[in-house]
Amino acid sequence: xxxxxxSVIRVRSLCNSFGSNSVHNDLDLDVTxxxxxxxxxxxxxxKSVLLRSIVGLxxxxxxxxxxxxxxxxxxxxxxxxxxERRFGVLFQQGALFSSLTVLENVALPxxxxxxxxxxxxxxxxxxxxxxxxxxxxxxxxxxxxLSGGMIKRAALARALALDPEILFLDEPTAxxxxxxxxxxxxxxxxxxxxxxxxxxxxxxxxxTLYATCxxxxxxxxxxxxxxxxxxxxxxxxxxWVQSYFHGPRGRAAAxxxxxxxx
Numbered sequence: 179x180x181x182x183x184x185s186v187i188r189v190r191s192l193c194n195s196f197g198s199n200s201v202h203n204d205l206d207l208d209v210t211x212x213x214x215x216x217x218x219x220x221x222x223x224x225k226s227v228l229l230r231s232i233v234g235l236x237x238x239x240x241x242x243x244x245x246x247x248x249x250x251x252x253x254x255x256x257x258x259x260x261x262e263r264r265f266g267v268l269f270q271q272g273a274l275f276s277s278l279t280v281l282e283n284v285a286l287p288x289x290x291x292x293x294x295x296x297x298x299x300x301x302x303x304x305x306x307x308x309x310x311x312x313x314x315x316x317x318x319x320x321x322x323x324l325s326g327g328m329i330k331r332a333a334l335a336r337a338l339a340l341d342p343e344i345l346f347l348d349e350p351t352a353x354x355x356x357x358x359x360x361x362x363x364x365x366x367x368x369x370x371x372x373x374x375x376x377x378x379x380x381x382x383x384x385x386t387l388y389a390t391c392x393x394x395x396x397x398x399x400x401x402x403x404x405x406x407x408x409x410x411x412x413x414x415x416x417x418w419v420q421s422y423f424h425g426p427r428g429r430a431a432a433x434x435x436x437x438x439x440x
Contacts, residue, residue, distance in 0.1 A: 184210050184211050185208040185209065185210055185211075186209055186210070186211050186245065186246055186343070186344060186376050187207070187208065187209035187232060187243075187244070187245055187344070187376075187378065188207075188208055188242075188243070188244040188247075189205060189206060189207040189208075189228075189231075189232065189241070189242075189243050189244075190206055190241060190242050190243075190244075191204050191205070191206065191240065191241040191242065192204070192205040192206070192207075192228075192231060192238050192240075192241035192242075192243065193205070193238060193239040193240040193241050194224060194227055194228075194231060194236070194238050194239055195239045200400060201222075201223075201224035201227050201400065202224050202227070202228065202231075202238075202241075202400050202401070203400040203401065204241075204400075204401060205228070205241070205397075205400065205401045205402055206401075206402060207228075207395060207402050207405065208405075209344075209376060209378055210376070210393075211376055212370075212374055212375075212376055213376060213377070213392040213393060214366070214367075214370060214376075214377040214379060214390050214391050214392050214393075215377065215378055215379065215391065215392065215393050215394070215395060215405075216379045216380075216381055216386070216387045216390070216391035216393070216394045216395070216408075217229075217378065217379065217380045217381070217394075217395050217397065218381065218382065218387065218394060218395070218396055218397070218422070219396055219397030219398055219418075220398070220418055223397040223398060223400075224397060224400075225380045225397055226270070226348055226380060228380075228397070229267075229346055229348055229378065229380055231243055232245065232346070232378065233245075233250075233262075233265065233267055233346055234250035234251060234258070234262070237251055245261060245264075245265065245344070246261060246264060246343075248261050250262070259291070263291055263340050263342075264340075264342055264343045264344065265342045265343065265344040265345070265346060266336075266337030266338055266339070266340065266342035266344075266345050266346070267337055267345075267346045267347075267348075268330070268333045268334055268336075268337045268345070268346070268347045268348065268350055269333070269348050270348045270349045270352060273333065274321040274329065274332060274333060274336070275321075276320065276321050276322060277320075278320075279317065279318055279319060279320055280307065280312070280316055280317050280318070280319055280320075280321070280324070280332045280335075281300055281303050281304065281307070281317030281318065283321070283332065283336050284303035284306050284307060284317075284332070284335045284336045284339050285299035285300050285302070285303040285339075286299075286336075287336065287339045287340055288302055288303065288339050288340065291340060292340070302339070303317070303335070303339065304317060306335040306336075306338050306339055307331075307332070307335045309335065309338065309369070310331040310332070310334050310335045310338070310365065311331060311361070311365060312328060312331050312332060312335065316328060316332070326353045326354055326358070327354050327355075327358035327361075327362070330350055330351070330354065330358075330362060331362075331365075334347075334350070334365075338369070341373075342375070343374075343375065343376060344375065344376045344377070344378065345369075345375050345376070345377045345378070346378045347366075347377065347378070347379045347380065347381075348380045349380060349381055349382065349383075350362060350366075350379070350381070350386075351363070351381065351383045351385075351386050352381075352382075352383070356385070359383060359385065359386065360385065360389070362386075363385070363386050363389040363390050364389075366379075366390055367389070367390055377390075379391065384422075384423075384427055387408060388408065388432060391408060392407070393405055393406060393407055393408075394406070394407075394408050394411045396411060396414070396416070396418075396419055398416060398418055398419075403416060403419070404416075404419070411423070412424070412432075
């Protein structure tokens with residue numbers, strides 16, 4: 179179990195239900211400072227629901243979630259906003275505002291939360307876009323003009339706008355071609371190492387797991403079935419784990435990560 183003094187996220191006895199459908203029941207999880215934690219599981223296991231519970235977008239049925247030692251749902255508005263400024267979120271489809279340019283999308287949280295004027299926020303936004311590898315002219319484009327890979331990078335730039343300590347990424351490589359996904363994985367590692375980020379990564383992409391994650395948590399049976407290094411998780415006898423990590427795609431990802439010929 180991760181020690182309390184190194185945990186930036188602590189989930190205890192989490193339950194999430196929607197009507198008669200129970201998604202999580204007595205779920206526990208710790209995320210350690212500076213690690214990239216991958217969260218995987220079959221369809222309907224509540225990976226995105228868990229993420230939304232942690233960032234305060236969803237009130238759990240019961241249980242407790244702490245980020246930086248604070249329960250967001252019990253804080254007043256000012257204290258909650260102060261904690262929320264310490265993390266950034268990249269949603270599945272990017273969730274960029276279609277009526278704003280890429281630069282305006284990234285500048286918006288800076289103007290909302292720091293009091294910077296438009297010109298100051300735009301200067302910082304340009305730096306964030308450059309960090310994610312987007313060309314300078316992309317800032318003037320609207321989301322509808324971007325490729326899938328550019329949308330992911332623009333959304334990542336927005337998530338980085340306030341210099342967060344934790345990044346929450348929900349399927350960041352979904353829909354990307356293998357080259358674009360691999361480039362995103364490398365970018366994630368570079369940013370984590372440069373800025374000492376903690377990353378909570380929901381993904382089904384085996385290549386991303388092998389390329390980036392320090393530990394992997396498997397959601398199954400409404401709980402965290404196992405959380406450990408990828409090697410130890412892949413050795414778990416659970417049928418879903420065996421099918422996922424040792425099926426054709428899992429074997430290919432492992433082979434690629436180890437630099438071996440198929």
